[in-house]
Amino acid sequence: MMTVLPYRISQQRLCSLRGTFSTTFAASQTKPMATKKSKPQQRRRSPVRRNTKSKTVVAKRARRSPSGKAGLVNEWMELRQSPIHGLGAFSLTDIPKGTRIIEYTGEKISNAEADRRYDDEAMRQHHTFLFILNERTCVDAAFEGNESRFINHSCDPNCEAVIERGHIWIEALKKIPAGTELAYDYAYEDDPDYTEKDLLFYACRCGAPNCRGTIVNTRKKLKR
Ligand SMILES: C[S@@+](CC[C@H](N)C(=O)[O-])C[C@H]1O[C@@H](n2cnc3c(N)ncnc32)[C@H](O)[C@@H]1O
């Protein structure tokens, strides 16, 4: 019998400075891809509410996620100011390896819609809550999102993102001592044409000894 595994990725979405996302997505995935659980999900349409009296159909709008605030989230994590960036997530207690800490939730949108919502070139500083779900769909945690969206990136991560049946889970990669900042590698997709300036647009401040200097998953060495 074939074992059906979830596929593991740790890539938050990079709204491309150039090129399209969909042509490069497959290459950024780790195998296995073609399993029952890892097949691309159907793009879910926004639920529609029917007004039976007037027969009009009103699309239900996604709710903007409330602004984050420091405090307890669940049995494993809390939010507080991070030395890496803004608000971050921290372990409340020792977290055993493999623990499913939180689900990364948000509005499921098409990649085209993500491009409409976020234009990297128009941003002074890159800041999004997008996560690639599959080659067609992103999760935008700016809408319908929970506190998982405050987990920062690290080049030396203690967590990873696991996709299973269309859900994204943040799991402990190793035993995490209480009080540690939780982080996974966003691994923004590299582009051979990226200049140092492009890579520094996604500058990383994780502080790890092996920090790449950029959130982009590149082997290029940055002059710093
Ligand atoms: C999903 S949010 C993480 C939460 C963020 N700290 C906040 O308060 O909104 C992702 C954004 O946080 C920032 N970020 C996360 N990790 C980072 C890192 N290692 N270095 C620099 N910026 C980071 C980037 O602006 C990125 O687009």
Ligand SMILES: [Zn+2]
């Ligand atoms: Zn780093």
